[in-house]
Amino acid sequence: MNFYELNEKRQSTRKYDKDRPIEDEKLGRILEAARLSPSACNGQPYFFTLVTGEKKNEVAKACGGMGMNAFARDAYALIVISEMPYVKSALLGSKLKGNDYRSMDIGIAAMALTLAATEEGLGSCILGWFDDKEIRELCSIEGAVRLVITLGYPKDETIREKKRKSPEEIYKIIK
Numbered sequence: 001m002n003f004y005e006l007n008e009k010r011q012s013t014r015k016y017d018k019d020r021p022i023e024d025e026k027l028g029r030i031l032e033a034a035r036l037s038p039s040a041c042n043g044q045p046y047f048f049t050l051v052t053g054e055k056k057n058e059v060a061k062a063c064g065g066m067g068m069n070a071f072a073r074d075a076y077a078l079i080v081i082s083e084m085p086y087v088k089s090a091l092l093g094s095k096l097k098g099n100d101y102r103s104m105d106i107g108i109a110a111m112a113l114t115l116a117a118t119e120e121g122l123g124s125c126i127l128g129w130f131d132d133k134e135i136r137e138l139c140s141i142e143g144a145v146r147l148v149i150t151l152g153y154p155k156d157e158t159i160r161e162k163k164r165k166s167p168e169e170i171y172k173i174i175k
């Protein structure tokens with residue numbers, strides 16, 4: 001699969017084969033893909049906590065509420081992305097330029113994780129709806145939880161058509 005095919009194939013998977021575990025080598029390669037991500041001043045202001053088993057069920061519950069994310073429980077693994085402190089240069093840059101580089105760095109790492117999962121034949125979904133305090137307690141995490149990624153073998157391999165704004169609405173080229 002080349003990058004463009006991979007990018008088309010990645011989609012938010014919300015139905016998982018809950019009886020099929022993910023091989024450890026695949027989980028390792030996916031985490032490595034995130035570790036190699038670029039970040040502001042190479043500060044790598046994140047930490048990844050991968051949970052499976054009973055702990056995963058507890059974290060999945062903390063991603064619920066108001067009818068959201070019930071599918072997370074059927075995922076084999078959840079990757080909790082928490083924020084780590086800025087390195088000095090990125091902190092300075094962020095203050096001077098008024099830019100939240102840590103959230104960007106975390107978003108980039110999340111993309112690496114989900115594309116790597118797709119390459120491994122897995123489904124994934126990025127979750128932004130969760131109880132930060134509860135997940136921190138469950139996983140003994142110090143930094144704020146910013147995203148949770150669900151991972152598992154998809155129940156249905158059909159690739160949906162992507163609903164996106166038109167090219168005109170989303171980019172322009174100035175020569």
Ligand SMILES: Cc1cc2nc3c(=O)[nH]c(=O)nc-3n(C[C@H](O)[C@H](O)[C@H](O)COP(=O)(O)O)c2cc1C
Binds near residue numbers: 010068069125128129
């Ligand atoms: C920062 C972020 C937070 C998201 N939070 C959730 C969530 O809590 N629950 C959910 O089901 N999907 C969530 N999504 C998935 C989006 O709904 C999804 O990416 C978007 O609709 C595009 O669909 P696609 O991923 O299938 O291409 C989130 C995505 C991002 C990038």
